[in-house]
Amino acid sequence: MTGHHHGGGSVADTAGLRRFAVVGSPNSGKTTLFNALTGLHAKTGNYPGVTVARFEGTMRLGDQTVAVEDLPGTYSLDPISPDEQIVVDVLDTKHHADGVETPDALLVLLDATTLRRSLGLLAQMLQTELPICVVLTFTDDLTRRHGRLDTAALSRALGVPVVAVANGQRNAVSALRQAMSDVDSWSSPVVPPPTATAEVTAWVESVLIAADYQVPDVDVRTRRIDAVLLHPVLGTAIFVMTMFVFFQTIFTVAAPLQDYVEQFFGWLGELVAMWVPIPWLSAFLSEAVIGGVGGVLVFLPQIMLLFVLIALLEGTGYMARAAFLMDRVMAPAGLEGRAFVALLSSVACAIPGIMATRSLPSAKDRLATIMGVPLITCSARLPVYILLIGMLFDSADRVGPFSAQGLVMFALYLFGAISALTVAAIFKRLTAGTGPVLPFYMEMPPYQMPRLQSVAAAVTTAATAFLRKVTSIILATTVMLWVLLNLPPRSDAELAAASVDTSDDAAVSAFVIDHSYAASIGRAVEPVFDPLGFDWRINVGILSSLAAREVFVATLGQVAAAQNPDEPRDSLAKMRVETGPDAGRLLFDPPTIAALLVFFVYALQCMSTVAVMRRETGTWRWPALAWVYMFVVAWLMALLAHTVVASIR
Amino acid sequence: MRHPKAVALHPERVAGEPAAVRWVVPAGIVPSGRVVAAPGRLGGLLADGTLTAALAEHAAVWLWLRDGLTWREHGRAIGAALRQALAEPRDWVVEPAPAEVLSRVTADVLDGSVGDFVASHGGAVAVHRVDDDVVAVELGGACKNCPAVDDTLRQRLLQQLCRRCPDVTEVDRTGGRLLLTLGVRPASG
Amino acid sequence: MSYISDQMSQRQLASDRGAAHAPVTMADLERGDRARVVSYGDDVAASTVRRLFDLGIVPGAEVEMVRRAPLRDPVIFRVADYEIALRSAEARCIRVDLAT
Numbered sequence: 001m002t003g004h005h006h007g008g009g010s011v012a013d014t015a016g017l018r019r020f021a022v023v024g025s026p027n028s029g030k031t032t033l034f035n036a037l038t039g040l041h042a043k044t045g046n047y048p049g050v051t052v053a054r055f056e057g058t059m060r061l062g063d064q065t066v067a068v069e070d071l072p073g074t075y076s077l078d079p080i081s082p083d084e085q086i087v088v089d090v091l092d093t094k095h096h097a098d099g100v101e102t103p104d105a106l107l108v109l110l111d112a113t114t115l116r117r118s119l120g121l122l123a124q125m126l127q128t129e130l131p132i133c134v135v136l137t138f139t140d141d142l143t144r145r146h147g148r149l150d151t152a153a154l155s156r157a158l159g160v161p162v163v164a165v166a167n168g169q170r171n172a173v174s175a176l177r178q179a180m181s182d183v184d185s186w187s188s189p190v191v192p193p194p195t196a197t198a199e200v201t202a203w204v205e206s207v208l209i210a211a212d213y214q215v216p217d218v219d220v221r222t223r224r225i226d227a228v229l230l231h232p233v234l235g236t237a238i239f240v241m242t243m244f245v246f247f248q249t250i251f252t253v254a255a256p257l258q259d260y261v262e263q264f265f266g267w268l269g270e271l272v273a274m275w276v277p278i279p280w281l282s283a284f285l286s287e288a289v290i291g292g293v294g295g296v297l298v299f300l301p302q303i304m305l306l307f308v309l310i311a312l313l314e315g316t317g318y319m320a321r322a323a324f325l326m327d328r329v330m331a332p333a334g335l336e337g338r339a340f341v342a343l344l345s346s347v348a349c350a351i352p353g354i355m356a357t358r359s360l361p362s363a364k365d366r367l368a369t370i371m372g373v374p375l376i377t378c379s380a381r382l383p384v385y386i387l388l389i390g391m392l393f394d395s396a397d398r399v400g401p402f403s404a405q406g407l408v409m410f411a412l413y414l415f416g417a418i419s420a421l422t423v424a425a426i427f428k429r430l431t432a433g434t435g436p437v438l439p440f441y442m443e444m445p446p447y448q449m450p451r452l453q454s455v456a457a458a459v460t461t462a463a464t465a466f467l468r469k470v471t472s473i474i475l476a477t478t479v480m481l482w483v484l485l486n487l488p489p490r491s492d493a494e495l496a497a498a499s500v501d502t503s504d505d506a507a508v509s510a511f512v513i514d515h516s517y518a519a520s521i522g523r524a525v526e527p528v529f530d531p532l533g534f535d536w537r538i539n540v541g542i543l544s545s546l547a548a549r550e551v552f553v554a555t556l557g558q559v560a561a562a563q564n565p566d567e568p569r570d571s572l573a574k575m576r577v578e579t580g581p582d583a584g585r586l587l588f589d590p591p592t593i594a595a596l597l598v599f600f601v602y603a604l605q606c607m608s609t610v611a612v613m614r615r616e617t618g619t620w621r622w623p624a625l626a627w628v629y630m631f632v633v634a635w636l637m638a639l640l641a642h643t644v645v646a647s648i649r
Numbered sequence: 650m651r652h653p654k655a656v657a658l659h660p661e662r663v664a665g666e667p668a669a670v671r672w673v674v675p676a677g678i679v680p681s682g683r684v685v686a687a688p689g690r691l692g693g694l695l696a697d698g699t700l701t702a703a704l705a706e707h708a709a710v711w712l713w714l715r716d717g718l719t720w721r722e723h724g725r726a727i728g729a730a731l732r733q734a735l736a737e738p739r740d741w742v743v744e745p746a747p748a749e750v751l752s753r754v755t756a757d758v759l760d761g762s763v764g765d766f767v768a769s770h771g772g773a774v775a776v777h778r779v780d781d782d783v784v785a786v787e788l789g790g791a792c793k794n795c796p797a798v799d800d801t802l803r804q805r806l807l808q809q810l811c812r813r814c815p816d817v818t819e820v821d822r823t824g825g826r827l828l829l830t831l832g833v834r835p836a837s838g
Numbered sequence: 839m840s841y842i843s844d845q846m847s848q849r850q851l852a853s854d855r856g857a858a859h860a861p862v863t864m865a866d867l868e869r870g871d872r873a874r875v876v877s878y879g880d881d882v883a884a885s886t887v888r889r890l891f892d893l894g895i896v897p898g899a900e901v902e903m904v905r906r907a908p909l910r911d912p913v914i915f916r917v918a919d920y921e922i923a924l925r926s927a928e929a930r931c932i933r934v935d936l937a938t
Contacts, residue, residue, distance in 0.1 A: 075889070078847050114894075116918045120891075121892070128842060153762075157673070159660075191670065193659070195849065197851055197896070198654070201655070201896050202732075203659050206657040232908040324912060324923050325907060327925070329909070439931075440925045440927070441889075443921070
């Protein structure tokens with residue numbers, strides 16, 4: 001699924017064009033073929049009313065433009081999941097939902113190495129009476145593994161045209177393009193195949209004999225690799241190591257790239273400060289716009305790297321093995337191995353994690369996993385954790401042989417993972433009892449060399465989608481927050497009356513922020529956050545972090561009126577509560593820090609995640625629910641943490 | 650196996666004869682020749698004229714549908730009847746008709762890959778029945794000057810025919826390189 | 839549901855009422871064992887049985903147990919010329935004949 005484009009919300013405008021639909025079982029090479037046919041002219045959306053992604057594109061055949069739709073992979077027209085129901089609905093000439101048209105012709109993909117099974121699906125497809133062209137994939141694998149097939153004889157036996165494609169390369173699809181240009185010449189079976197089970201099995205056997213089908217040998221390479229990668233001891237060890245390398249790579253390799261992006265935006269901000277004459281506009285541009293966008297773009301290297309790694313793992317076929325190894329671990333939470341892959345992807349960012357849930361056939365699993373994913377410790381929480389843990393413990397502090405800071409960090413990661421699984425389990429249980437239980441099965445495809453083109457396509461289009469969709473929200477929110485923090489503007493007279501040195505920019509901005517609309521809001525919500533030990537300044541930080549977690553650190557910096565906004569730690573550590581019964585107490589004392597940390601573990605402070613949740617589930621209901629329940633849980637758990645830590649002291 | 654397996658068969662179109670369908674069935678299940686009677690519903694369809702003719706090959710049964718009826722409508726039912734009838738091969742009544750079977754098979758083979766091969770090289774091939782036991786295949790066009798005729802083409806043709814008609818043999822080699830005279834070897838024993 | 843999926847959902851797949859006590863199922867196979875699928879269990883949901891059929895696990899098909907996961911579940915089988923992982927719960931639904 002990562003081979004696909006996650007582009008704009010609406011599907012390509014294909015009204016009036018001749019429509020082809022690509023159907024086939026999962027792992028039959030559909031995505032590769034679809035990409036080869038439509039190039040980068042594909043768009044994604046959702047089918048109406050369901051949480052199933054829709055991929056549609058256009059291609060030129062001679063002087064005509066045609067629409068090509070990649071229907072979800074299915075094993076049967078006897079549907080067991082919402083994805084498969086979509087295939088049935090689209091192919092049903094009597095089914096009319098908005099924007100879902102029956103295709104004019106079908107390209108049925110059959111894996112040449114698993115023809116015995118694939119022909120069963122074709123037998124069902126032939127019942128639709130739509131023009132069908134069989135596309136044979138993996139014919140090169142068939143030959144390599146000493147299999148044999150007479151495509152002309154197969155075509156004769158089936159009564160439909162058969163085109164072989166190898167590896168979905170551009171030139172390899174030329175025969176297919178030719179066939180697609182001449183749909184009217186496609187033959188159809190003189191008598192459709194039987195549907196009753198014993199008869200279909202017999203039909204398949206007869207066709208295979210007529211086509212001179214020689215079953216390929218077992219893929220020796222895959223067997224050998226699996227003997228190691230799925231070995232009970234060695235395989236598990238390699239898996240753990242792979243996960244470790246996965247995490248490490250994301251943080252250590254992405255870090256320098258992130259630095260460059262941050263530097264670039266810092267430089268851009270300076271440029272603006274130099275060249276834009278109007279001070280408020282300059283501040284607006286550099287802090288809200290560039291700061292906001294920069295805050296998002298800093299993610300980009302990490303996201304891209306993550307997509308590359310995931311695309312590689314999936315392209316080789318290793319993801320199926322990872323899901324296989326982790327299935328038993330996921331079972332107590334009511335989930336399956338593929339959910340692990342989605343949770344794993346969330347370590348860098350919840351967004352790819354949510355998108356990875358598309359690999360789960362069960363709609364309930366998908367939803368439950370989507371609800372749990374935001375609790376996995378994502379990279380956005382790191383700056384906050386680092387800041388707060390630094391205030392709690394010194395880097396030299398030790399608990400036994402371990403660094404106290406490291407221990408807390410590890411505990412937070414563990415906390416996040418356990419919470420995510422628990423939440424997913426709860427949601428799974430809540431939605432249980434509606435519909436039949438889905439049997440678990442997972443095809444283990446042979447290992448392959450991941451196609452560079454597919455990996456590149458996955459990365460670039462995922463990155464563009466991320467940028468496009470997410471920047472709009474982040475930008476809007478940071479602009480709004482900047483406005484709230486910097487209004488109402490204070491005149492020199494007001495500043496003088498409050499004994500603020502107008503030449504000291506830091507002091508001026510501190511005063512403005514202190515008396516800004518945001519501050520009023522921060523003070524207004526004090527009753528909510530008082531029990532957690534927060535004051536209005538932390539409240540403003542929390543409110544601003546609702547856009548994106550890292551904003552918390554920058555906002556606190558502004559609010560602390562620190563001389564060095566990039567090292568707010570010093571002045572933050574010295575902050576004291578100003579008013580109320582607790583006046584005089586250190587603001588960032590251990591109970592408050594503990595409460596803050598725990599709050600960040602649970603609260604959904606990421607508008608981008610909310611936006612993606614909305615897109616993946618097709619409704620505002622689930623992201624709204626997630627936001628509310630996570631806020632409540634965050635508050636309760638933070639209170640618990642505060643009470644526990646306060647009682648220890 | 651507790652459940653009797655259904656007979657493996659599938660239909661194929663016959664070029665130029667929309668009323669005919671060649672049903673590919675397990676080899677040797679019924680003897681070759683003109684099918685006079687068959688058990689079950691298939692027999693009924695033959696008797697009442699829904700099926701105007703039936704011809705059995707080594708590994709296929711040809712069925713002709715009456716004028717005015719379409720395979721699209723009746724194909725499923727006929728296929729089911731055929732399947733049922735093949736489960737009782739001993740109740741079939743088949744008249745030997747070696748040349749008819751052979752000429753049909755040959756025409757069909759030539760309609761496939763061999764014919765494509767010949768046509769792609771500019772050649773031409775024609776099949777005609779000489780008498781009750783002999784079928785002649787005549788090569789023309791570019792085949793006249795093609796050196797491949799002797800080995801490649803004739804061998805290929807014979808090989809393909811042999812698969813479908815195990816008893817086929819060359820009955821007369823005096824016709825020259827462009828003429829293939831075929832007949833059916835009498836049953837052994 | 840469309841006409842086709844209606845048809846598909848009405849497909850019948852026999853289970854073995856007269857089977858021997860404690861029949862051998864796919865879940866009982868050991869590594870490297872080969873067996874032939876005979877039928878499906880009595881208490882299995884019809885939708886599950888049809889799905890197993892559509893996955894190529896059909897009466898008469900040859901299956902081979904390839905390997906188990908480190909925690910004993912799921913299990914990878916080779917059937918219909920490809921490899922599929924099934925949990926024991928699903929594997930128990932399929933009755934096999936070990937004699938080959």
